[in-house]
Amino acid sequence: MLRMIAKRMVLIIPNLIGVVIVTFLLTRALPGDPAAYFAGPAADKQAIEQIRVKLGLDKPLIVQFGRYVNDLVHGDLGNSLSTGQPVVTEIKNRLPASAELTLFGLILSMVIAVPLGILAAVKQGSWIDHTCRVVATAGVSLPVFFTGLLLVYVFYFELGWSPAPLGRLDAFATAPAQITGFYLIDSVLTGKLETFRASLSQLLLPGFTLGIFSLAPIARMTRASMLAVLASEFVRTARASGLDNRTVIITYAFRNAMLPVITTLGMVFSFLLGANVLVEKVFAWPGIGSYAVEALITSDFAPVQGFVLTMAVLYVVLNLIIDILYGVIDPRVRLDG
Amino acid sequence: MNENISTTPVAAAAPKPENNSIFRHARYVVAENPVTGLAFGLFILIALCALIGPYIVPHDPLASDTTATLHAPSLKHWFGTDQLGRDIFSRVVVATRLDFIIAIASVALVFALGGFAGIASGFFGGWTDRIVGRISDTIMAFPLFVLAMGIVAALGNTVTNIVIATAVVNFPLYVRVARAEANIRREAGFVQAARLSGNGDMRILLAHILPNIMPIMMVQISLTMGYAILNAAGLSFIGLGVRPPTPEWGIMVAEGAANIISGEWWIALFPGAALMIAVFCFNLLGDGLRDLVDPQRRT
Numbered sequence: 001m002l003r004m005i006a007k008r009m010v011l012i013i014p015n016l017i018g019v020v021i022v023t024f025l026l027t028r029a030l031p032g033d034p035a036a037y038f039a040g041p042a043a044d045k046q047a048i049e050q051i052r053v054k055l056g057l058d059k060p061l062i063v064q065f066g067r068y069v070n071d072l073v074h075g076d077l078g079n080s081l082s083t084g085q086p087v088v089t090e091i092k093n094r095l096p097a098s099a100e101l102t103l104f105g106l107i108l109s110m111v112i113a114v115p116l117g118i119l120a121a122v123k124q125g126s127w128i129d130h131t132c133r134v135v136a137t138a139g140v141s142l143p144v145f146f147t148g149l150l151l152v153y154v155f156y157f158e159l160g161w162s163p164a165p166l167g168r169l170d171a172f173a174t175a176p177a178q179i180t181g182f183y184l185i186d187s188v189l190t191g192k193l194e195t196f197r198a199s200l201s202q203l204l205l206p207g208f209t210l211g212i213f214s215l216a217p218i219a220r221m222t223r224a225s226m227l228a229v230l231a232s233e234f235v236r237t238a239r240a241s242g243l244d245n246r247t248v249i250i251t252y253a254f255r256n257a258m259l260p261v262i263t264t265l266g267m268v269f270s271f272l273l274g275a276n277v278l279v280e281k282v283f284a285w286p287g288i289g290s291y292a293v294e295a296l297i298t299s300d301f302a303p304v305q306g307f308v309l310t311m312a313v314l315y316v317v318l319n320l321i322i323d324i325l326y327g328v329i330d331p332r333v334r335l336d337g
Numbered sequence: 338m339n340e341n342i343s344t345t346p347v348a349a350a351a352p353k354p355e356n357n358s359i360f361r362h363a364r365y366v367v368a369e370n371p372v373t374g375l376a377f378g379l380f381i382l383i384a385l386c387a388l389i390g391p392y393i394v395p396h397d398p399l400a401s402d403t404t405a406t407l408h409a410p411s412l413k414h415w416f417g418t419d420q421l422g423r424d425i426f427s428r429v430v431v432a433t434r435l436d437f438i439i440a441i442a443s444v445a446l447v448f449a450l451g452g453f454a455g456i457a458s459g460f461f462g463g464w465t466d467r468i469v470g471r472i473s474d475t476i477m478a479f480p481l482f483v484l485a486m487g488i489v490a491a492l493g494n495t496v497t498n499i500v501i502a503t504a505v506v507n508f509p510l511y512v513r514v515a516r517a518e519a520n521i522r523r524e525a526g527f528v529q530a531a532r533l534s535g536n537g538d539m540r541i542l543l544a545h546i547l548p549n550i551m552p553i554m555m556v557q558i559s560l561t562m563g564y565a566i567l568n569a570a571g572l573s574f575i576g577l578g579v580r581p582p583t584p585e586w587g588i589m590v591a592e593g594a595a596n597i598i599s600g601e602w603w604i605a606l607f608p609g610a611a612l613m614i615a616v617f618c619f620n621l622l623g624d625g626l627r628d629l630v631d632p633q634r635r636t
Contacts, residue, residue, distance in 0.1 A: 014471075014474070015478045018471070018474065018475030018478055019475070019479065022479070023487070026487050026488065026490075026491040137620055138617065140563075140616075141563065141613055141620055142613055142616075143567055143570055143587075143590070143609060143612050143613060143616070144571075145571065145574050145587075145590060145591075145594075146590055146605070146609035146610075146613060149593075149594055149597050149605050149609065150606075152598065153597050153600075153602050156598065157597065157599075157602075271480075271481075272480075273483060274480045274481055274485075274571075275482070277482065277486065277575065278571055278575065281575055282594065293575045296490055296576065296577065297576050301490065304486070304487065304490045307483070308479070308484065308486070308487035311479070311483040312478055312479045312480070312483070312484075315478065315479065315480050
């Protein structure tokens, strides 16, 4: 088991190197003169030249790359131009908000999509199957920012069930003491149920928005792999041995059908992390996505690059976790590794 | 797309039985799944809006009217008016062309780049395959929308760069499909025959293998069109690419976002719905096309 994990860890190294090279190229090697940009519109030639030397932009590309990697190793992603704050601290402070939202959305969509996919496969051709197909296609077609706005209109403006879509907590509530950074968990740990309720009510709409978006691939995959497993010989044997339907579907079919679904999670995370940016903008969620969007509007590059790098590293690590999880669930993979 | 495949055999008429069977198969697929027919109808409607929309809309999409701001939908303004009194119906229709052009341009670009790189890596194998594979892996290591954001931020905030970014994030998908298809045809009889008749590698790639994998690539194109539209709209929603007065669905939803909380739903709803219908249409069309080309891969 440990050997398999170690092997997988080695496999992600080329990916990480690729990610670092791409983010570096995005900052340096592209058209436009960063020195002129950092110097501002009023600077003369001499000032631009000074900044060029100061930033190390007069050096060959490979030396610049070395400096960039060195900075990364020391945890330095540069400073934001507009706030002057180091990008790393800002991202570190905002990451829990994004993580809480993304994971909440994923859990919501798993809770809905997996049973839906199973039912659609078990009752193939029934109305549940058709609903599953329509929901799955509609889910991928809905622009995530549009779903978010629709939910805000219905549940905040029309029905008044939901609080205003402005961040993680309303203005009157105080944030729980930071333990994990996840408001839901922290408020339970510190025993503040009122805060728990407030943050849950803020989280529901953006969570559902993300959930609806990632529903489609999970439901589709669950249905397809359930169908394949239900047609297999061991299920037929189980049925022939007189086991009841429930045992066959849950114990025999479902556990085997989950394997391809876990593989799909990699793709789902790619969707979720991207959609997260749009959802954060709609709900004024103080995560790293909205940080990057604010920086984009003011052409503040360092935060954007830091954000892209953080997201890519997160995504690579998530894929690693999915791989390992797969090995934990399926002993065959473990033996191969 | 459906029509292209189904009408050519009609013109070629009865003598060729295998063409007739393609036609019958197309009719069977449409009859089996009428949704594909509906999607095709929607596609024609969208294409018409893109072609002649700007000439038939009732109002100037850029003209503001301070006496008629934030009007709810009425007979005069079918989809209502926005903060500046612009007619939303006209803006939604006119925007079709720009969204369509962005999607088509990026899909064409990625088809040319990714398709070619994929065929070459499947056909040649070896170093070509390794290099192309590494490039795709690196792109896939990013969450796709995030990479698109990074590219537009670095290259500059223009529509052209949105097209490029959308093409880049779709690159691995095209490579994967083209590579697999070219790989299984590498040693096929017709390729060996072409080689024996003295054709060079490039000629075999472009004149013999490419036409053979076109049906599968068309499915891929139709499936990624929807994603290309979503991606471009998402980028302009966060303020990248298209500049404000220009009508574009993503940016129009962004303009209406602030008014949702105060109950003016129509500003964001109609462009959002247009976006959704366009993407829905392409996804369904892609599914239908896949049933036609490759019935076994149906889910």
